[in-house]
Amino acid sequence: MPSRISDSFRAHHSQKYFDLNLIKELPESHAWTSSSDDHYASENSRDFDSIPVIDLDNNNNVLEHIGHACKKWGAFQIINHSIPEKLLQAIEVAGQSLFSLPMQQKLKASRSPEGVTGYGVARISSFFPKLMWSEGFTIVGSPIEHARQLWPKDYKKFCEIIEEYEKEMEKLAGRLMWLMLGSLGITKEDVKWAFGPKGGCAALQLNSYPACPDPGRAMGLAAHTDSTILTILHQNNTSGLQVYQEESSGWVTVPPIQGALVVNVGDLLHILSNGSYPSILHRAIVNRTQHRLSVAYLYGPPSGVRVSPLSKLVDQKHPPLYKAVTWSEYLGTKAKHFDKALSSVRLCVPLSGFTDAKDHNGVQVG
Ligand SMILES: C=C1C[C@]23C[C@@]1(O)CC[C@H]2[C@@]12CCC[C@@](C)(C(=O)O1)[C@H]2[C@@H]3C(=O)O
Ligand SMILES: O=C(O)CCC(=O)C(=O)O
Ligand SMILES: [Fe+2]
Numbered sequence: 001m002p003s004r005i006s007d008s009f010r011a012h013h014s015q016k017y018f019d020l021n022l023i024k025e026l027p028e029s030h031a032w033t034s035s036s037d038d039h040y041a042s043e044n045s046r047d048f049d050s051i052p053v054i055d056l057d058n059n060n061n062v063l064e065h066i067g068h069a070c071k072k073w074g075a076f077q078i079i080n081h082s083i084p085e086k087l088l089q090a091i092e093v094a095g096q097s098l099f100s101l102p103m104q105q106k107l108k109a110s111r112s113p114e115g116v117t118g119y120g121v122a123r124i125s126s127f128f129p130k131l132m133w134s135e136g137f138t139i140v141g142s143p144i145e146h147a148r149q150l151w152p153k154d155y156k157k158f159c160e161i162i163e164e165y166e167k168e169m170e171k172l173a174g175r176l177m178w179l180m181l182g183s184l185g186i187t188k189e190d191v192k193w194a195f196g197p198k199g200g201c202a203a204l205q206l207n208s209y210p211a212c213p214d215p216g217r218a219m220g221l222a223a224h225t226d227s228t229i230l231t232i233l234h235q236n237n238t239s240g241l242q243v244y245q246e247e248s249s250g251w252v253t254v255p256p257i258q259g260a261l262v263v264n265v266g267d268l269l270h271i272l273s274n275g276s277y278p279s280i281l282h283r284a285i286v287n288r289t290q291h292r293l294s295v296a297y298l299y300g301p302p303s304g305v306r307v308s309p310l311s312k313l314v315d316q317k318h319p320p321l322y323k324a325v326t327w328s329e330y331l332g333t334k335a336k337h338f339d340k341a342l343s344s345v346r347l348c349v350p351l352s353g354f355t356d357a358k359d360h361n362g363v364q365v366g
Pocket of ligand 1: 116122123124138202203205224225226227228296298331334
């Protein structure tokens, strides 16, 4: 079993790189149909309703709002989160400057077949027959090695912005974790591992979605859940993120709101909450005219710490539904089983009475 997040995701097959910015007609390799993805054909975006927007400065019932958002949607947007607007703009500029480099330059910082960090296609690509209309760059800790390959003489500014962003996001992610757990009645005394010397682990994922000649048949990033406790996503002013709403079996657009950040419930919070807060299935679609950029801060527990359903949420009527796993073990499971990863760490299928834990493999518990 891998021991660090950097050991966990291995490429399944070698990859031919397309420069999506130059392609004028959608190649067959990128043309999705309903059989390319089970969720592709689901009823399309209902834009009259979307995930809640929560003001972190407004102490009035904030825990209640967060609890409701996590249960009903598995995602919400936050405003007044204390990340300076200037930093959000700076990370967008940093992402733009990376993705607008010539392809042969970006390939110098390619993610290796055994690695996690660097430039490449979505790593979940190997689970789909078609390629996605996106490119990504993954950072864990300092980006200096890859930044030097991209800009041999001029890498410092990029590194400074990334490190500042990671520092601010770590604080916000810790605060959000306690708010989300707090809404379940969990206090800091109940989660000893969170106070280790190293704090949580994290990865930063920059995603680029070039304008697409045939957006109706393309897919930016296929439907997935994140293997995190929570993810904080910044999207530029172009929409594309959609979340799957179980209740109405449809995709719901998450509209970009200037200065707001999107928070997703990940699989490890699903496990910690014993299924009370199901991880959110989401995807990114593309459009004909605008380039889209997103930055995901993927936050998990400290390395080596096993997470399992919190004992306060477990009793005779609510037995633990999931095995204890470290983040890197779970990432290894995800790399192997993808959307069946949660069910593969399920402990038992209860005889009756549990209707709230979904495993994203089409089976509702109960
Ligand atoms: C820590 C991680 C989560 C992630 C795999 C990774 O090692 C680094 C990239 C992450 C990401 C971002 C895009 C969607 C996703 C499913 C993927 O393929 O790479 C997630 C992974 C995850 O949450 O499982
Ligand atoms: O680009 C987006 O809106 C989604 C990105 C995402 O889901 C991810 O990086 O995990
Ligand atoms: Fe995601």
